[in-house]
Amino acid sequence: MRLPRFLADFIAAGRRSDRVVPGSGHTAWLTGFAAGAMAFLAVFALALSLAAGRLADRWSGALTHTATIRISAPADQADLQTRAVLEVLETTPGVAGARALTDEEQRALLEPWFGPDLPLDSLALPRLVEFTETAGGYDATGLRHRLAAEAPGAVLDDHTRWRRPLAVAAERLRLLGMASIGLIGLAMAAMITLAANAALAANGPVIRVLRLVGARDRFIARAFVHRFTLRALGGAAVGTALGMAGVALLPAADPAGGFLTGLGFRGTGWLWPLGLPLLAAVVAHVATRAAAFAKLRELT
Amino acid sequence: MIAFENVSYSYGGSALLSEIGLRLSPGSFHFLTGPSGAGKTTFLKLCYGELLPSTGRITLFDREVRGLTRDDVAAMRRRIGVVHQDCQFIDHLPLAANVALPLTVAGREGDLADLSDLMGWVGLGALSDALPPQLSGGERQRAAVARAVIMSPDVVLADEPTGNVDWEMSLRLLRLFTELNRMGKTIVIATHDMNLIRAAKAQVSARVLRIADRRVQLAGADL
Numbered sequence: 253m254r255l256p257r258f259l260a261d262f263i264a265a266g267r268r269s270d271r272v273v274p275g276s277g278h279t280a281w282l283t284g285f286a287a288g289a290m291a292f293l294a295v296f297a298l299a300l301s302l303a304a305g306r307l308a309d310r311w312s313g314a315l316t317h318t319a320t321i322r323i324s325a326p327a328d329q330a331d332l333q334t335r336a337v338l339e340v341l342e343t344t345p346g347v348a349g350a351r352a353l354t355d356e357e358q359r360a361l362l363e364p365w366f367g368p369d370l371p372l373d374s375l376a377l378p379r380l381v382e383f384t385e386t387a388g389g390y391d392a393t394g395l396r397h398r399l400a401a402e403a404p405g406a407v408l409d410d411h412t413r414w415r416r417p418l419a420v421a422a423e424r425l426r427l428l429g430m431a432s433i434g435l436i437g438l439a440m441a442a443m444i445t446l447a448a449n450a451a452l453a454a455n456g457p458v459i460r461v462l463r464l465v466g467a468r469d470r471f472i473a474r475a476f477v478h479r480f481t482l483r484a485l486g487g488a489a490v491g492t493a494l495g496m497a498g499v500a501l502l503p504a505a506d507p508a509g510g511f512l513t514g515l516g517f518r519g520t521g522w523l524w525p526l527g528l529p530l531l532a533a534v535v536a537h538v539a540t541r542a543a544a545f546a547k548l549r550e551l552t
Numbered sequence: 553m554i555a556f557e558n559v560s561y562s563y564g565g566s567a568l569l570s571e572i573g574l575r576l577s578p579g580s581f582h583f584l585t586g587p588s589g590a591g592k593t594t595f596l597k598l599c600y601g602e603l604l605p606s607t608g609r610i611t612l613f614d615r616e617v618r619g620l621t622r623d624d625v626a627a628m629r630r631r632i633g634v635v636h637q638d639c640q641f642i643d644h645l646p647l648a649a650n651v652a653l654p655l656t657v658a659g660r661e662g663d664l665a666d667l668s669d670l671m672g673w674v675g676l677g678a679l680s681d682a683l684p685p686q687l688s689g690g691e692r693q694r695a696a697v698a699r700a701v702i703m704s705p706d707v708v709l710a711d712e713p714t715g716n717v718d719w720e721m722s723l724r725l726l727r728l729f730t731e732l733n734r735m736g737k738t739i740v741i742a743t744h745d746m747n748l749i750r751a752a753k754a755q756v757s758a759r760v761l762r763i764a765d766r767r768v769q770l771a772g773a774d775l
Contacts, residue, residue, distance in 0.1 A: 272656060274644045461640045464602075465699065466630035467657035468623050549622070 272462065273455055273475040279447040283480055286447075287487030287532045288494075290440040294433050295495025295525045301429025302524065303515045308422035311415060318411065321381040325405035333403040334379050340402050341383050346390030350383035381406075440532060441539040444484060448476055448540045452547040459551050473544035477537055484536030488529040496525050553578045553707060553738050554599050556768075559608035561594055568594050570766045572608070576740065578706070581733045581756050583749050584742040585771065586763035592742040593637060595763065596709045599740065600632045601625045613706075630658050633700030635710035639692040641684035647671075647695055648680035654703045667702070673728065674698045675721060689716040697725055707738040714748055722748055730755045 321341075325333045334352050341350040353361075358380060392410055399406040452459070462472050499516050517524065553576055560570040568591045576582060576599075584592050597603040598610055601617050610617045612628055620628065633654075641650045648667060649656070655663055671677045674694040684692065693716050700708055708729065714722035726748060733739050733756050743749065752758045760771040 271649075272642060272645065272653065274642075457640065458642050461642055461653070462657060463626070464629065464634060464636070464640070465654040465657055466626050466628075466703075468626040471657055 270475050270478055273458055273472070279451045280479065280483055283444055283447050283536070284483045284487035286443045287440060287484040287536065288491030290436050291488035291491030291528045291532055292495040294436045294528050295492055295499060297429050297432035297436065298525055298528070299499050299515055299517060301426050301433070302517060302521050304422050304425035304429060306518070307514065308419050308426060311422055312419040317385050319383055319385065320409045320411070321383070321399065322407045322409060323379040323381065323403060323405050324407070329405070330379050333405050334381060336403040337381050337399065337406050340395070340398050341381070344390055344395055344398070346386050346388055348384045348386045350381055353380040353382060437531065437535050440484070441535050444480055444536050444539045445543045448480055448543040449547055451476060452544060452551065456551050459548065469545055469548045472548060473541060476544045477540045480540040481533050481537045485529050485533040488532030492525050492528045496522070553613060555611040557609040559598065559605040559610055561598060561603065562606040567766055569763070569768070572768045574761070574768060576738055578738055579733065579736045581739045581752070581758040583752070583758055583760045584740060584763065585744065585760060590763040591766065592763055593711055595768065596634070596711055596740065596742060599709055600634055601628060630654065630703060631706045633703065633705040633708045635696045635700045635708070635713045637711040637715070639696040641692070641695070643684050646681045646683060647676060647687070650684060651695055651698045651702060653699060658703065670698050670702060674725070690721065693717055694721065694725065697728065701728065701732060705737065708732060708740070710741045712743055713741060714743065714745060723751060726752055
């Protein structure tokens with residue numbers, strides 16, 4: 253496989269400069285290690301962000317356009333009020349369809365909390381009517397007024413009361429994940445800048461000789477940029493691979509929707525972390541170049 | 553080529569050089585003399601843009617040094633070969649690579665054909681693979697001369713280039729400078745060695761500049 257021309261030129265030009273600048277010793281290892289550790293953390297931040305995004309979508313999307321009416325009425329009025337609610341809904345603009353939940357469905361809803369042998373007959377459970385709305389939506393206030401008149405025990409629950417904070421929380425979690433990746437990038441840039449500055453300072457005498465014989469700043473900087481970029485790329489590739497392996501080993505998502513078991517990548521989401529080593533290389537390139545030019549002006 | 557107009561240079565509040573006005577023409581050969589500490593090295597550093605004048609104006613190749621960017625300075629130094637008194641090298645590179653360094657940084661590695669001849673001329677042919685810390689003072693000085701001339705620069709500035717070598721090698725290095733001068737290069741050599749100046753005057757038309765009392769004067773022919 254042939255390397256892209258720009259990458260081949262970058263490596264060749266770097267090697268020319270590389271020869272005249274001695275190895276950076278421990279800073280090289282530190283750079284690779286820092287990039288690897290940061291990439292490892294970034295994989296988890298990315299997984300968190302993507303999982304939170306999926307959760308926000310699910311919480312926002314699955315419950316949109318549906319609502320529930322809870323009917324708490326004495327046993328002898330429950331059926332009557334349920335029919336009244338269904339009639340009200342049939343004539344309410346913006347309601348696409350409605351149905352009362354059966355006893356089996358209500359038992360299934362309560363089973364996770366009370367077990368499978370729930371004696372529904374002996375419990376004063378409210379009846380539930382589920383309805384779906386049209387794209388244009390319905391007038392919740394008007395519906396509440398009509399329900400109060402026709403079925404005094406009916407309470408409209410349009411889900412927004414508890415759905416919105418959850419969706420907002422999931423969305424903020426997604427943003428937090430993205431911000432974490434940004435912070436990880438900045439921290440890596442800071443570490444590489446310090447390492448590059450140390451390497452440049454240690455090579456002060458070499459840099460002075462190079463300037464004396466007519467080396468331009470970009471020739472000198474290239475040696476350091478080349479080294480730190482490749483080391484960050486290599487370190488981040490290892491860190492990303494380890495991070496992805498860690499994510500792959502997390503427990504599989506279960507249908508109950510536990511957030512932690514849903515932490516991971518799905519489908520094409522596995523391609524996202526592959527961009528992290530390249531991102532690390534770009535961060536290292538920019539940080540080292542900026543540090544090198546600033547330090548060269550200071551040294552000579 | 554190099555022109556000083558009313559140039560002064562101060563260091564730590566006291567004037568080291570003052571009111572210098574001179575022009576080094578293309579193809580000229582100058583010796584720079586004066587007592588130790590008089591400012592010979594400072595004068596040479598002003599000539600290649602390592603130092604900037606405190607007052608006055610220095611022009612290199614028709615460009616004022618103060619207006620040069622860092623890239624301009626680098627380009628200028630490819631036209632000026634410098635032999636430092638302390639002969640700095642890159643210690644991890646073999647001697648041949650150090651001598652060829654100006655070609656490497658200029659991207660002219662294809663012009664290395666004459667490297668072995670040059671190394672032989674300065675008596676370092678057998679030391680091509682040696683590392684600079686393994687060299688004696690005289691060997692370092694000869695290597696510095698070779699590095700300064702390998703690009704065939706327009707100007708060669710040498711600070712005591714024969715200070716650590718024997719008379720025979722001094723004459724050999726002098727011949728290198730005089731040959732370059734015959735090719736039209738401008739040579740400035742700072743030295744205390746009057747015998748070297750006399751030997752040079754026998755070969756080329758060399759002028760002598762003397763630094764005294766912070767001023768650079770053209771010395772008489774009586775040296």
